[in-house]
Amino acid sequence: MRSITRRTALGGGAALLSAPAIVEKAGAQSAFDWRRFRGERIEVTVQLSPRGQLLQQAGKEFEDLTGIKLGLEVVPEQQHRQKTIVEFASGRPSFDVTEVSLHVNKRQVGKARWCADVKALVADPALTAPDFDFADFGEGMVKYATQADGRMDTLPAFADYFILYYNKELLAARNVEVPKTWDEMFEAAKRLTDASKQVHGHVGRGLKNANVVLWSSYLLGTPQRDMIDANRQLITDTPDAVWAGETYRKFLRDVSPPGSIGFNWNECQTTFMQGRAAMWVDGIGFAAPLEDRTRSRVAGKVGYALVPRGPGPEHHCALFGAGYGIPEASRKKGPAWLFIQWALSKPMQLRMLADGRGVPARASPFRNEEAIGRSHFPREFFQTLEASSKIARAGLPEIVPVTQFRDVVGTALTNTISGADVAAELKRATAEFRPVLEQSERET
The missing domain is CATH 3.40.190.10 (Periplasmic binding protein-like II)
Incomplete structure (x- = not known):
């Protein structure tokens, strides 16, 4: 403080x-x-x-x-x-x-x-x-x-709003186009990763609780989109939720810097500012330091784009x-x-x-x-x-125990980075949090 x-x-x-x-x-x-x-x-x-x-x-x-x-x-x-x-x-x-x-x-x-x-x-x-x-x-x-x-x-x-930050210089050096879908982004991140130079194609939040908003960014691109349904029931272990979890895991495990399991937005921002990550999906409000020439090695080289599309019929970014x-x-x-x-x-x-x-x-x-x-x-x-602003949709469910939700689901996501099965982790997390949500809804 x-x-x-x-x-x-x-x-x-x-x-x-x-x-x-x-x-x-x-x-x-x-x-x-x-x-x-x-x-x-x-x-x-x-x-x-x-x-x-x-x-x-x-x-x-x-x-x-x-x-x-x-x-x-x-x-x-x-x-x-x-x-x-x-x-x-x-x-x-x-x-x-x-x-x-x-x-x-x-x-x-x-x-x-x-x-x-x-x-x-x-x-x-x-x-x-x-x-x-x-x-x-x-x-x-x-x-x-x-x-x-x-x-x-x-x-x-x-x-x-969550957006895609990208390093124009790194993409241009490998003749990589700005990705329009999550699949394109993952393939681009693989091409842009050069561990010998400590450069990775992607950086993202791995820290439990903080990481849920990156997972929800993937989920928003599926037909399901939401984490609770119209009846206020938890739906975080569905096929779409698992797809989002698997997408999260492969980005964090395969094309992100070592130690990303402990990254929140500030560690991601620092990594990107140092030119050690080609792409980063996070809030637009974190842009200012990137263009600060006294602090950032990528000032003047940052590109800004919409978050990629998922497999669903609608395109959304997290709000x-x-x-x-x-x-x-x-x-x-x-x-x-x-x-x-x-x-x-x-x-x-x-x-x-x-x-x-x-x-x-x-x-x-x-x-x-x-x-x-x-x-x-x-x-x-x-x-x-x-x-x-035209494609924004809430990136978290509007519930009272949202911090506990982020802790429970975030722990499951963090476990997958270490190798745990995505479907099993999301099933466990959903079973753990479902009674918490139900109790909260009865009291509200």
Whole structure:
């Protein structure tokens, strides 16, 4: 965990859009008092990601705009989820704003009513700036952040589509075309692997829990697509699920670096950045460091494409996302709401998009051709993002025990990398998790 300091905020990498522009635009709303809570201090906790790092780098802008002191911690993904749930359950969370993974904790947070309904805050002109423009948030993302009972207990922050990253230089050297199907990708990865140079055709998540979203990317390309059926029954040991598991195993065992069994997204990103992997399927929000010439050996050489097609009739990519929520237990809901407005303002969301840090929940950034044109990301990146939005489908089932689901299925997948039979592992995992899901569904 790292708390933001003034020095950290000032020392972060330069963003595409100038910081003063954000402060100036917000401050120009003379009818709205951004400094009504000056002198207060709020605590914010977000996940370690390009989005979290953007907030870390720009934090002083919020302090200058509002006069509110900002304590902001950036915590690795899985530890962050554990921390927030433990603190919520205690009834005394240490934070006033938290990032909530909608694909993991939406139903859990909603069922417990841990976060305040932000609809009331949006409707309050004394607390919401006149240029906030709630209608600018995409309808799909608003629905994603809304609970079944109609409460919107987070404001949607970003979507994350899985895409195919590829090293243009490595593919060109072997005269390999960008693959359009998973089978083509595996054959390409075999051709691109050169163990003598420590270069592999593919890198992907092997670590249990984290690896389920790669397996689900394969499953989305089958006729089955989903992990639970229309009757809310678990279907993770079917022929399609086994095909996805076998595809996962051969990519991780045959064309990925040694040690991939312990890789999460950050190890994959580092491997790709070092030029030691030709192809990588993961979230589009992890693109920014790849184009950082001070850190990445592949900057300017990265290609972006849709995830390959599977054997099914429809083409899908995995969708994930998050929102920012305010605990019901917080005594600083006003200052916390100002932070969320600033963090998810039009300029900050445009900054996220143009700097390659993720897919904003707002619609307006996609219409800003001037900013996109000045981005250091190629046009191909934005074209892939737009095309992915049209084929995106939830990459995890929307269930309360989703973390346990990822642990159980993820362990099975990890076992297959070590040589275990795919069908047997998925049958065992399904039998283990099915009663957990059934109990959860009865309680929901």
